[in-house]
Structure formats: structure tokens, C-alpha cells
Amino acid sequence: MVTLKRLVLDVLKPHQPDALAFCKELAQLGPDYRVSLNVDEMDENTQTLQLEIRGESIDLGPIEEAIARMGASVHSVDQVEVLNQPDEE
Amino acid sequence: MVTLKRLVLDVLKPHQPDALAFCKELAQLGPDYRVSLNVDEMDENTQTLQLEIRGESIDLGPIEEAIARMGASVHSVDQVEVLNQPDEE
Amino acid sequence: MVTLKRLVLDVLKPHQPDALAFCKELAQLGPDYRVSLNVDEMDENTQTLQLEIRGESIDLGPIEEAIARMGASVHSVDQVEVLNQPDEE
Amino acid sequence: MVTLKRLVLDVLKPHQPDALAFCKELAQLGPDYRVSLNVDEMDENTQTLQLEIRGESIDLGPIEEAIARMGASVHSVDQVEVLNQPDEE
Amino acid sequence: MVTLKRLVLDVLKPHQPDALAFCKELAQLGPDYRVSLNVDEMDENTQTLQLEIRGESIDLGPIEEAIARMGASVHSVDQVEVLNQPDEE
Amino acid sequence: MVTLKRLVLDVLKPHQPDALAFCKELAQLGPDYRVSLNVDEMDENTQTLQLEIRGESIDLGPIEEAIARMGASVHSVDQVEVLNQPDEE
Amino acid sequence: MVTLKRLVLDVLKPHQPDALAFCKELAQLGPDYRVSLNVDEMDENTQTLQLEIRGESIDLGPIEEAIARMGASVHSVDQVEVLNQPDEE
Structure with missing residues (x-):
């Protein structure tokens, strides 16, 4: 079975939700997700983030939906x- | 359970409390917090710090309150x- | 027996299929393939990728065919x- | 218990006591102190040092006093x- | 006994045979050869390669012959x- | 007991004794000294060296004396x- | 006993003997010598090499003699x- 193990996204997000809430929301989408966020740039209304997600089997769809739901977009x-x-491992 | 494991803050603080007192105050907020502080810039009245906190389960709220209580602000x-x-691990 | 263990390709691909679908398609060509993709450049219609494939015994032919089938080309x-x-190991 | 594990100081000191005597004086302030000193700049009368102290539980007060007693100052x-x-570990 | 363990060659080769065929041809010259190839430059007719060969006991002669036989030359x-x-190990 | 574990000296020495003889002379001053020497600059009559000495308990005095005896000086x-x-370890 | 463990030489050598023959000649001077050679520059008649020799107990004299015998010189x-x-280890 082919699974996604690591994902790095360039994301533009508004200041709210803040970085921690944003990461927690994404991390709870998978039972072992590790989410790291680096703020690369910040201006008055937005933050440009590098977002890395690691896990045994990452599901991109719900991640993209959650990002959109929080008003952010995947650059x-x-x-x-x-x-x-x-399969059995 | 989603927990915060690592946090890097850019902080502006007055010279008092000094760097060590500042870190100790933050470290005692969690039973295993490791707090590292680098002074990036210093001028007459303030210091710009990079502050890293590591722990098994970091609680950001009390950290932000303590930083504010010491007259500093999270940049x-x-x-x-x-x-x-x-949950059981 | 001489086997291919690692391959790095410079690939030009259209935006569709997206990076994840593209990697998954390639990974399923071998029972242990690990496929890493870095987007180096992006313009309106295309992406320039660095694609790395690792495995115990990589077969280049089907990889090239799959890349072509997805509308991309190996630069x-x-x-x-x-x-x-x-042989027996 | 919150303890200080590592400390990096920027120190200005006269040529005497020399670097080795200076470090030894500081190291004997704690039972396991490891003191590393790098000379960053030197002019006719003074040396600018980067001083790193590691230990299980560093006590800053006596270190600052010893530095002052040797005619140097913490920049x-x-x-x-x-x-x-x-506490019990 | 003195044996060659590692060799890095700067090689100029025509586009055919391609990089993979070129490496496989060289790897089969020794029972444990590991051959890594990096393409440093490419123009219309030739590729400049950095070629690294590792093994317990590399024999340079046959490698040079194979390189020449494939129309390439060791720069x-x-x-x-x-x-x-x-000797007995 | 406070002991010196590592020492890096910037040394100016004449060409004779040569680098190897110079290092050997210093290494024999302690039962476990490891002496590494890098030649940083060389002119007609002198060499500028970076000299690193490691050991369980380095004694600086005899090292300085030996350096002087060989016509070199600690910069x-x-x-x-x-x-x-x-003490008992 | 003080022994030489590592040696880095800057050597100028003619094209013949070639790099491999040159290294092999030096490696056979000690029962465990590991000789690494990097070509730093090359012109019509000569090569400038960085030559590193490692071993449990390197003897510099025979190395210098062999280098001279092969028409090269230690820069x-x-x-x-x-x-x-x-001594007994």
C-alpha cells in the first residue's frame, strides 16, 4: 500500500486562528500526526508559513479542507x- | 491527544528581569520544561530574544501570561x- | 546482480495530476519504492520537480512510462x- | 526544581589572569562545571571572550562575583x- | 595487500549509453561495486559526470576500458x- | 579537581623543528596527549600554526616551556x- | 610512545606515476595505511594533491623518500x- 509519510506545504493564513491553534487543528486529523510550523513572513493581515506534517499514513484531503475552513490557503x-x-506491517 | 512539544518565540523584553530570571520563571510553569534563550539584539532599554521551550505537553496560555507579567511581549x-x-502513553 | 538503488530525476510536469497523485502513481510501481518530490519551480502551467526514488531494485522503464503517461517529461x-x-541475499 | 544547565557569557577581561587561570577559577565554583572559553578579540589591554559554562546546576551569582573579582566584566x-x-533525580 | 576502496572520476560521456546503462556496465565489473553518478553538466552531445565507485577491491584497468568502450573518456x-x-581478512 | 582538557594555541614557529617533530615533542609531555597541528600560514622563515592539545589533565607550563625551547612563541x-x-574517578 | 596517526600533505607531482599508483606505493609502506588523495589542481605537467595518510603508527621518513623517488615533492x-x-596497548 502506498502511503504519504511527509508533506511540506507553503501556506498563507490570516492571523486568526493563531499558529498553535492552526497546528493543533491539523494534528488531530491523524492519530500520529506531527505538525511543525515555521513562520516565514508576516504582514498586517497574513502569515506565510512552511508547514510540515509527518505520520504513518497522512490523508491530504481532510488537511486541505481544514486549512480552507480556517481561512487559509495552500500556496x-x-x-x-x-x-x-x-499491507500487513 | 494533541500536545505542544516545542515552541519558538520572538520576544521583546526589558533588561529586568534578566535573562536567567526570565527563563526560570517560564521553566517552572511545566514539570519538564526546558527553556533556552538567545539574545539576538540589545539596546538601551530592551532585549530581543529568541526563546525556545520544549516539553512533553506545553501550555501556551500561562507562558504568555508570565511573559506579559514580566513586562515583555511576544513579537x-x-x-x-x-x-x-x-492518550495512555 | 546489478540493481538500481537510487534515482534522481529532474522532471517537468503539468499541474495535474498534482504532486501527491504523481508520487503515489510512481511508488506503486515497486513493492518498496520510496518517492520524494521537491517542487523547485512553478509557473502557470508547469512545475519543475526534483524526484528521488529509492528501492531495493528499481526498474526505470515503467517509471519513465508512467511519467510520460501522466503528461510529464524527464528533463x-x-x-x-x-x-x-x-544474487541470493 | 528549575536549574540552570548552560550559560554563555560575553566577557571583557584584562590579560591577567590569563585565560586558563580565569577558567579554572570559574570551574572550581561547581562540582561538575565544564568551562569553555573562546577568545574573540584581543587588544592591548583586554580580551573579549565567549565563555560557556555547563553543569547540572549552575549558580550564576558566584560566577558573576568571581568574574568581577578578577577585574573582568560581563558584557x-x-x-x-x-x-x-x-527534585529527586 | 593494498587495495583501492574508492575512486572518484570526472568523466565526459556521450548521451548514449544513458546514465543508468553506463553505471550498470561499470558495476558488473566487480562483485560488490557501488557506482554513483552525478550529472554535473550537459550539452547537446555530451554529459560531464562525477562518477564514484566503491568496493572492497576495485580494479581500475577494466573500469577504464569499459569507459572507453562506451565512447566516454576519463577527464x-x-x-x-x-x-x-x-591479506587474510 | 579542575583539570584542563583541551587547549587551542595560535603559535608562530620557525621552519625547524618541523611540524611533526614539534608535535611529538609536545605530545610526550603528557601520558595521553593528542596533539593536532594545522599550518595556517607560511612565509620564508616562519609558520603560523593552530595547535590543539587534548588530554585528561593537561599541564600548560611545560607546554609553553617546550614551545619556547623550540624557538617558537605562543601568539x-x-x-x-x-x-x-x-578527585577519584 | 608518541606515534603519528594522521598526516595531510600538499604535494606537487608529475602526471606519472598516476594518482592510483602513487597512493598504492605510499600505502604499502605501512601495514595499515589508509591513503586518500584529492587532486586540487592540474596543469600540463603537474598535479597539486592533497594527500592524507592515516595509520596506527605512521613513519614519515619512508613516505617522504617514496614521494621524492616518484619525482614529486612535498609542498x-x-x-x-x-x-x-x-606502549602496551
């Missing part, structure tokens, strides 16, 4: 790492 | 790392 | 690592 | 690392 | 690592 | 690392 | 590492 998918593994 | 939240883990 | 093969190993 | 506290640990 | 031997070891 | 003590340890 | 001794160890 680009910068890195992706997938792995094909035997 | 920006630069990095955040959260992890979703099973 | 260059940038790195190759092969290993000669005893 | 700035550049880095501080504190840790909150259970 | 320079950039790195060499040899080791003197007891 | 500066660039780094010093001392450790306070229990 | 400079760039790094030296010696260690004082108990």
Missing part, C-alpha cells in the same frame, strides 16, 4: 514523500 | 511543533 | 546509484 | 538554558 | 582511497 | 576547556 | 596528529 505543495509498503 | 510565534499521540 | 537523470550484489 | 548574557526537573 | 581522477590490509 | 591562547571532576 | 605539511599512548 504550494513543496515536498511530498510516499512509501510503498506491504 | 511573534516563530515555530510550533505539535504531536497527536494516544 | 534529465541527475543521479543514479547502482550496486552489484550476490 | 552580556548571550545564552541561557534552564530545565525543570523532578 | 581526471579526482579522488582515490587505498588501504593496506592484512 | 595567543584561543580556546581553553576545563572541567571540575571528583 | 607543505598541512596537518599532523600525534598521540602519546602507553
Whole structure:
């Protein structure tokens, strides 16, 4: 089975929700998600973030939906790492 | 449960309390907090700090309150790392 | 037996399929393929990618076919690592 | 208990006592202190030092007193690392 | 016995055979050869490669012959690592 | 007991004794001294060296004497690392 | 006993003997010598090399003789590492 193990997104978000709330919202989408966020730029209304998500089997759809629901947008998918593994492991 | 594991803040603080007292005050807010402080700039009245806090489960609210109580302010939240883990671990 | 262990390709692809779908398609070509993708440049219609594939025994032909089938093209093969190993290992 | 584990000081000192005597004097203030000194600049009468002290539980007061007693002064506290640990460890 | 363990060559080769075929041809010259190839430059007719070969006991002669046979030429031997070891090991 | 564990000296020396003889002379001053020498500059009559000495308990006095006896001079003590340890260890 | 463990030489050599023959000749001078050679510059008649030799107990004399015998010359001794160890180890 091919699973997504790592994802780096370039995200533009409003100041609210703040960085921590934003990460927590995303982390709770998967049982082992580790979400790291770096603020690259900030202006009056928005923040440009580099967002990295790691997990055993990341599901991108709900992540994109949550990002949109929080008023942010994915500028680009910068890195992706997938792995094909035997199903029972 | 989603917990905050690492936090990097850009902080502006007055010279008093000094860096050590400032860190100790923050470290005692959590039973395993490791607080690292780098002084990035200094002028007559203030210091610009990079402050990193690590712990198993960091609670941002009391940290922000303590920073404010010491007359300092959080310029920006630069990095955040959260992890979703099973509750009993 | 000489097998290909690692491959780095410079690839030009249209925006669709997106980076994740593109990687998953390639990863399922081998039972242990690990596919990492970095987006180096992006313009209106295309993305320039660095694509790295790792595995115990990579078969380049089906990878090239899949890349072409998805409307992308291999700009260059940038790195190759092969290993000669005893057959029973 | 919150303890200081690491301290980096920017220090201005006269040529005497020399770097080794200076470090030894500071190291004997704690039972496990490791003191590293880098000379960053030197002019006719003074040396600018980066001084790093590591230990299980560093006590800053006596360090500052010893530095002053040797005719040197702490330019700035550049880095501080504190840790909150259970008392019995 | 003195054996060659690592070799880095700067090689100019035509586009055919391609990088993978070129590496496989070289790797099969020794029972444990690991061949890594980086394309440094490319023009219309040729590629400039950095070629690294690792193995327990590399034999340079056949490597040079194979390179010539494939229409490429060794620009320079950039790195060499040899080791003197007891014969029975 | 506070002991010197590491010392980096900036040394000016004549061409004779040469670098190896110079290092050996210093290494034999302590039962476990490891002496590393980098030649930073060289002119007609002298060499500027970075000299690093490591050991369990380095004694600086005899090192300085040996350096002087070989016609060289310590330009500066660039780094010093001392450790306070229990006496019986 | 003080022994030489590592040696870095800046060497000027003619094109013949080539880099591999040159290294092999030097490696066979000690039972465990590891000789690494990097070509730093090359002109019509000569190569400038960085040559690193590692071993448990390197003997510089025969190395210098072999270098001279092969028509090359030691430009400079760039790094030296010696260690004082108990004789029976």
C-alpha cells in the first residue's frame, strides 16, 4: 500500500486562528500526526508559513479542507514523500 | 491527544528581569520544561530574544501570561511543533 | 546482480495530476519504492520537480512510462546509484 | 526544581589572569562545571571572550562575583538554558 | 595487500549509453561495486559526470576500458582511497 | 579537581623543528596527549600554526616551556576547556 | 610512545606515476595505511594533491623518500596528529 509519510506545504493564513491553534487543528486529523510550523513572513493581515506534517499514513484531503475552513490557503505543495509498503506491517 | 512539544518565540523584553530570571520563571510553569534563550539584539532599554521551550505537553496560555507579567511581549510565534499521540502513553 | 538503488530525476510536469497523485502513481510501481518530490519551480502551467526514488531494485522503464503517461517529461537523470550484489541475499 | 544547565557569557577581561587561570577559577565554583572559553578579540589591554559554562546546576551569582573579582566584566548574557526537573533525580 | 576502496572520476560521456546503462556496465565489473553518478553538466552531445565507485577491491584497468568502450573518456581522477590490509581478512 | 582538557594555541614557529617533530615533542609531555597541528600560514622563515592539545589533565607550563625551547612563541591562547571532576574517578 | 596517526600533505607531482599508483606505493609502506588523495589542481605537467595518510603508527621518513623517488615533492605539511599512548596497548 502506498502511503504519504511527509508533506511540506507553503501556506498563507490570516492571523486568526493563531499558529498553535492552526497546528493543533491539523494534528488531530491523524492519530500520529506531527505538525511543525515555521513562520516565514508576516504582514498586517497574513502569515506565510512552511508547514510540515509527518505520520504513518497522512490523508491530504481532510488537511486541505481544514486549512480552507480556517481561512487559509495552500500556496504550494513543496515536498511530498510516499512509501510503498506491504499491507500487513 | 494533541500536545505542544516545542515552541519558538520572538520576544521583546526589558533588561529586568534578566535573562536567567526570565527563563526560570517560564521553566517552572511545566514539570519538564526546558527553556533556552538567545539574545539576538540589545539596546538601551530592551532585549530581543529568541526563546525556545520544549516539553512533553506545553501550555501556551500561562507562558504568555508570565511573559506579559514580566513586562515583555511576544513579537511573534516563530515555530510550533505539535504531536497527536494516544492518550495512555 | 546489478540493481538500481537510487534515482534522481529532474522532471517537468503539468499541474495535474498534482504532486501527491504523481508520487503515489510512481511508488506503486515497486513493492518498496520510496518517492520524494521537491517542487523547485512553478509557473502557470508547469512545475519543475526534483524526484528521488529509492528501492531495493528499481526498474526505470515503467517509471519513465508512467511519467510520460501522466503528461510529464524527464528533463534529465541527475543521479543514479547502482550496486552489484550476490544474487541470493 | 528549575536549574540552570548552560550559560554563555560575553566577557571583557584584562590579560591577567590569563585565560586558563580565569577558567579554572570559574570551574572550581561547581562540582561538575565544564568551562569553555573562546577568545574573540584581543587588544592591548583586554580580551573579549565567549565563555560557556555547563553543569547540572549552575549558580550564576558566584560566577558573576568571581568574574568581577578578577577585574573582568560581563558584557552580556548571550545564552541561557534552564530545565525543570523532578527534585529527586 | 593494498587495495583501492574508492575512486572518484570526472568523466565526459556521450548521451548514449544513458546514465543508468553506463553505471550498470561499470558495476558488473566487480562483485560488490557501488557506482554513483552525478550529472554535473550537459550539452547537446555530451554529459560531464562525477562518477564514484566503491568496493572492497576495485580494479581500475577494466573500469577504464569499459569507459572507453562506451565512447566516454576519463577527464581526471579526482579522488582515490587505498588501504593496506592484512591479506587474510 | 579542575583539570584542563583541551587547549587551542595560535603559535608562530620557525621552519625547524618541523611540524611533526614539534608535535611529538609536545605530545610526550603528557601520558595521553593528542596533539593536532594545522599550518595556517607560511612565509620564508616562519609558520603560523593552530595547535590543539587534548588530554585528561593537561599541564600548560611545560607546554609553553617546550614551545619556547623550540624557538617558537605562543601568539595567543584561543580556546581553553576545563572541567571540575571528583578527585577519584 | 608518541606515534603519528594522521598526516595531510600538499604535494606537487608529475602526471606519472598516476594518482592510483602513487597512493598504492605510499600505502604499502605501512601495514595499515589508509591513503586518500584529492587532486586540487592540474596543469600540463603537474598535479597539486592533497594527500592524507592515516595509520596506527605512521613513519614519515619512508613516505617522504617514496614521494621524492616518484619525482614529486612535498609542498607543505598541512596537518599532523600525534598521540602519546602507553606502549602496551
